[in-house]
Amino acid sequence: MTGQTESPLIEIAGLTKRFGAFTAVDDVSFKVARGEVLGFLGPNGAGKSTTMRMLAGFMTPTAGRASICGHDVQADAVAARKMLGFLPEGAPTYPEMTVLSFLKFVARIRGYSGGELADRVDHAIGLTTLAGVRMQPVETLSKGFKRRVGLAQALLHDPPVLVLDEPTDGLDPNQKHEVRTLIARMAPSKAIVISTHILEEVDAVCSRAIVIANGRVVADATPAELAKRHPSGKLDDVFRALTQPKAA
Template identity: 75%
Template sequence: MPALIEIERLTKRFGDFTAVDDVSFSVDRGEVVGFLGPNGAGKSTTMKMLAGFVTPTAGTARICGKDVVDSPVAAKRSLGYLPEGAPTYPEMTVTGFLRFVASIRGYRGGEADERVEAAMQLTQLEGVQLQPIETLSKGFKRRVGLAQSLLHDPPVLVLDEPTDGLDPNQKHEVRQLIRRMAPQKAILISTHILEEVEAVCSRAIVIAGGKVLADSTPAGLVAPGRSLEQVFRDLTMPKDAA
């Protein structure tokens, strides 16, 4: 069977600038892949192309076998996407926003109610469910974004900095949630937190300058006597910056 996420020679250019340069990898069910790189490495652009928000200049991306350009609606049905910044409608309450997302996903009546309730339980939002989103802390807003990505129980999750803005306890809770979901899903996580990679990821892909520099297990990236942080720094540091 094909992998649930397939990326082949994906490239994105903005004028003369190449943000993503011939990137290829796949993610199978049961894998949690950490997508690592410094700011401007091409992580978010790659994720936006996979999610169908940015059109590739070249190459292909497929979700559950569906090409994100040729069959965008079919691909997105199988995708839960938490974008950078997790945009929402700030004047809506948490419940109102999640009900809106449920309706877009085609859920009605009792099924919509069940989906919204389950998403709030997973992300522990019950205590703020009637608050307008604009009144929430950054951490709670992030959890609302995560809840909408989980609402339809998709087989593929693409999460851009899922613990950004969360306090240590909230980060621990989200990491536990990812570990619980991992056996049934293919999960791609963009992060700059190396501790997060070691905590939840079965694989790590390092990208810099739009190119994949390494693809291995977290343990496989680490040479004897060196930390993952040291290896990451050596891989991504410009050659003339020593």
């Protein structure tokens, strides 16, 4: 049938996480369609990483639900994770493994073998410019290279959904440009969420931005629409106005 629109690849409804009396994420809801790059913004402690972990199925929500490509991340976790590439904060790896052996290990877990495994690993290494360090143990790498190894494992299976927590953290300006160019190139075929506190990242690659403060969504708009919310037209001024505590 013509005229049908594709369902959102990411759907979050009423997502809430409490730690005792503290509410880290408070009734967050949004959807992300294929072709969208969503910047998920907020100050430290706003609930960004907690939301990302719940979306990826690594943390159980207190209330609400999240789904990836129609698969509930809690009730249908395996199917959801097959559709997801997740770069968590810190991107834990096995530090004694070389870059190549770690990515081969991830590929085997993803169910690849033989020539397809080798092709997937080579492609991920090429996308993230890791060829020069592929035989080095992960623990010997700089923070920026470790971040790129984390990104490579997220891209390995070419998932339709990417959830990237601070993807350019620790990268030098040239590396940041490479990663942002890669994200822009992949964007048309995927739904991508980038959790970040770097406002220039939103301008560079995001088609939409959500601002979260104290666990709640306080804005959801395009970067251009957000910029209009302050007389200066600058995103950093809008961000401060939305996230700073109001004076008593």
